[in-house]
Each structure stands twice: as C-alpha cells, then as structure tokens.
Amino acid sequence: MTSEAATPRADRRLLRARRATLLSLAVGMWATVLLPAVGLSREPDVGRVALGAVGILAFAATQTAVLYAAVTPWLAQRWRRRAQLGLAVVAVLTVPLVAPVAAGVWPTWAWLGASLVGMAPLVVRLPGALAVTAGALLVSATVAWWTGGSVGRSLAVTGGIGVGVAAVNRFQVWFWDLLVEARQGQAAQGRLAAAEERLRFARDVHDLLGHSLTVIALKAELAARLAPVDPVRAGREAAEVQRLAASALAEVRESVHGYRAVDLGEQLAAVAEVLRSCGVRCMVPPSPVDLPQPAATELAAVLREASTNVLRHSRADWCRIHIDREGNVARMTVANDGAGESGPDEHSHGLRGLADRLAAAGGELRVRRQDAVFTVEATVPVPS
Incomplete structure (x- = not known):
C-alpha cells in the first residue's frame, strides 16, 4: 500500500480514536456533574433549585468545551484559552449558585468540586493541578462546614472521587496524545521519504x-x-x-x-x-x-x-x-x-x-x- 493510500485511512482511524476518547471522557465527567442533580431533587426551595440548575448546566457546558479542546490538536490556541477561562469563571460562580442546594443533606457542590479536580490535568500542568485540587478541597470543606454538612464526606467526594477521575482522564488524554504523535511521526516520515x-x-x-x-x-x-x-x-x-x-x-x-x-x-x-x-x-x-x-x-x-x-x-x-x-x-x-x-x-x-x-x-x-x-x-x- 502506498503512503498516499495509507494516509486517509490513518486519518480516519485517528478521527475514530478521537471520537472514542471524547465520548469516554464525556461519560466520566458528566457522571460527576449529574450527581449534583440528586441535590436538586432534595431541595425544597424552588429558587435554589433554579439557581443550582443554572450553575450545574453552565459548568457542564464549559466542561464539555474543555474536553473538546483537550482532544482537538488543530484547535486554535485562543479557543483553548477561552474554554479554560470560561471553566474557571463558571467554577467560581457555582459556589454561590450550587452550594446552598440541599445544604446539609447532600454534598451537592462537592460533586462539582470532584469534577473540577478531574478536569485539572487536562487544563494545567501538575503544579497547577495540585493547586486546583487544594482549592477545590478547601471550598468543599468550607461549604460543608458553613451549611452544616459532613466535612469528611465532602472531602472524600471531592478528593477521592476527583483524584480517581483525574487519573483516568489523564491516562486517556495521554494515550490520545501518543496516537497523535504517532500519526505526526508517520506524516513526517512520509515527507522525509519523499524528500529523500x-x-x-x-x-x-x-x-x-x-x-x-x-x-x-x-x-x-x-x-x-x-x-x-x-x-x-x-x-x-x-x-x-x-x-x-x-x-x-x-x-x-x-x-x-x-x-x-x-x-x-x-x-x-x-x-x-x-x-x-x-x-x-x-x-x-x-x-x-x-x-x-x-x-x-x-x-x-x-x-x-x-x-x-x-x-x-x-x-x-x-x-x-x-x-x-x-x-x-x-x-x-x-x-x-x-x-x-x-x-x-x-x-x-x-x-x-x-x-x-x-x-x-x-x-x-x-x-x-x-x-x-x-x-x-x-x-x-x-x-x-
């Protein structure tokens, strides 16, 4: 098979691998986002439910944008920065919007904190991811203490679940990066062979x-x-x-x-x-x-x-x-x-x-x- 014939097939395989990686990431991350919906069902105040739903949906939307950017190497850098900035802004806004939902009954914001920790390795390097994890744990513990909830349970959700999700996400993106580098290496090898x-x-x-x-x-x-x-x-x-x-x-x-x-x-x-x-x-x-x-x-x-x-x-x-x-x-x-x-x-x-x-x-x-x-x-x- 010639390189000309092999290239489109390799690209199709890479696109299929990208879709599979994106779907796998989305399933894991949306699971941690949908769990706060349990808190919405336990909140008697309609106003808090509405605000909490807005915060959760906004977080899910910006998180999806970041996931898309993580497995789209041809995306312009400015769009990556915008997606990451949007996630940071929405994460801050979820504290007043989501934290009061089912206060003391369900660790609603702690689940969003776990999702944020799971996203950190896809956005920043290890020192930054550790800083995001520490910040999410601090907010989760503060919200639980302020609302009369279980601080230990909130920390377990944000830290334990979040770190596990982060490890899985990082492995998937790392494997995807290997596929991209391998494809780029094949393309470079083809160009070198043509030049030779x-x-x-x-x-x-x-x-x-x-x-x-x-x-x-x-x-x-x-x-x-x-x-x-x-x-x-x-x-x-x-x-x-x-x-x-x-x-x-x-x-x-x-x-x-x-x-x-x-x-x-x-x-x-x-x-x-x-x-x-x-x-x-x-x-x-x-x-x-x-x-x-x-x-x-x-x-x-x-x-x-x-x-x-x-x-x-x-x-x-x-x-x-x-x-x-x-x-x-x-x-x-x-x-x-x-x-x-x-x-x-x-x-x-x-x-x-x-x-x-x-x-x-x-x-x-x-x-x-x-x-x-x-x-x-x-x-x-x-x-x-």
Whole structure:
C-alpha cells in the first residue's frame, strides 16, 4: 500500500480514536456533574433549585468545551484559552449558585468540586493541578462546614472521587496524545521519504546526464571543427552524438522508472573510448572484476562522475582506472594528471552527492590531490 493510500485511512482511524476518547471522557465527567442533580431533587426551595440548575448546566457546558479542546490538536490556541477561562469563571460562580442546594443533606457542590479536580490535568500542568485540587478541597470543606454538612464526606467526594477521575482522564488524554504523535511521526516520515526520493532522483539525473551531456558537447564541437576539413569523419562524430543522445534519453527513462542497474564493464569500455577520442590516454584493467549489484551500479556512478570531471575540468594527458575486490569490499580508483587549481575537490556538487550516495550504501568516497595528479577512490560493500 502506498503512503498516499495509507494516509486517509490513518486519518480516519485517528478521527475514530478521537471520537472514542471524547465520548469516554464525556461519560466520566458528566457522571460527576449529574450527581449534583440528586441535590436538586432534595431541595425544597424552588429558587435554589433554579439557581443550582443554572450553575450545574453552565459548568457542564464549559466542561464539555474543555474536553473538546483537550482532544482537538488543530484547535486554535485562543479557543483553548477561552474554554479554560470560561471553566474557571463558571467554577467560581457555582459556589454561590450550587452550594446552598440541599445544604446539609447532600454534598451537592462537592460533586462539582470532584469534577473540577478531574478536569485539572487536562487544563494545567501538575503544579497547577495540585493547586486546583487544594482549592477545590478547601471550598468543599468550607461549604460543608458553613451549611452544616459532613466535612469528611465532602472531602472524600471531592478528593477521592476527583483524584480517581483525574487519573483516568489523564491516562486517556495521554494515550490520545501518543496516537497523535504517532500519526505526526508517520506524516513526517512520509515527507522525509519523499524528500529523500527527490534528492535521489536529482542525484541520479546529475550522475547520468552530467557525463552524457559533457561527452555530447565535446563530440558536437569536434564534429563542427571537422566539417570543413573532413566531412566523412564529421558525419561519424555527428552520428555518435545522435547515438549518445538516444542513450542518455534511455538512461533517464530507466532512472524515472527505477531501473538503474548498469553493467560496469560496459560503462568502463564506454568511458575509455570517450577519453581516448578526446586525446586522453586511458589505462583500464584488461578484464574488469565481475561485481554483483548494487556494488556495480554504485561504482559505475563514481566512474561516470570521475570521467566527466576529467573531460570538463582538467587537461589530462592520461587517466588510470583500477578496480579490485578484497573480500566483501570492492574498490575503484580513478586518477588523472590534469588536476588544476580550478578543478573539482571533495566539496564539489557532484562528488559531494556521490559521497552521500556511497555512505548511504555503506561505502566511502575519498578524494586527494597531489601535485598535478587528482585521485578519486571509492569503496563499496559487496554482498557475500
């Protein structure tokens, strides 16, 4: 399954997990909010019942908003702050509205205090949650003492029930956060893979076309110079330019479709022919080492870049190419005597890209310049 197909499905799963988390939080929190309704049924004063109902409903509404914000990562920060501020204001207002309901008979406000303690970990960090818990316990005990109720029962409801609800809520939100982070990690991994693929493709195109276009340019220039004096040879060079262009186009198509395996022996013969046609004495091994893929492809990329640098940046008289294998390591050395001050070094774009490519394959690229001799040495692991 491709990442494009997997992403919508992953998002749907995340939305289902969000709905389940929100429902679970709401059920637990609304249970602690609905329990004060027992106090409403035991309050004989209609005015207190009305005020208490207003306070309980307002608390339930703001609590729902905070729960929604806790499991909605894409919600703007200002809406989170508004929901949290609204909960704080309503929590203060519930003291005069709800505390007198069923005073001394039912710990009405203590249940709201338990709900407030349960919400604290979703709104503030641990020090703030402890402060909210302490404040809720103080208010609960004060209300019970003032109304003649049981201080111990109120503290047990606000503290015991509230802390239990807080632990459950925090675990659920923590698990939800893990799901969100995992999804974000998958998305980031997908973006990184796409970026790496674009970089790989750009590097492959550079490796392929850099060599081919350099040779085509040199052959075309040679054909233009030969046209007035040797039309027959100029025609052969023009035909060679056409063949090289067709070959380069085929290589690009293969690169686009991911078929990038090359024959190192054929590449070596082609490079030697091009160098010799440009007047560079090329020394190559008579029978190149037979290397399996992908080692042969990696060394072929190095060979293309190194020979391109010989043609483009140097005035070499000779170029020596050596390939050998020692155990599970293949080594290729390309040296020429045309190193100049303006020639490539290990920081040039092509060689830097090759170094990254070989490093990703477990190999290494080394470049050194001594007097007029410039040497590129590449090592790659060979599958056993």
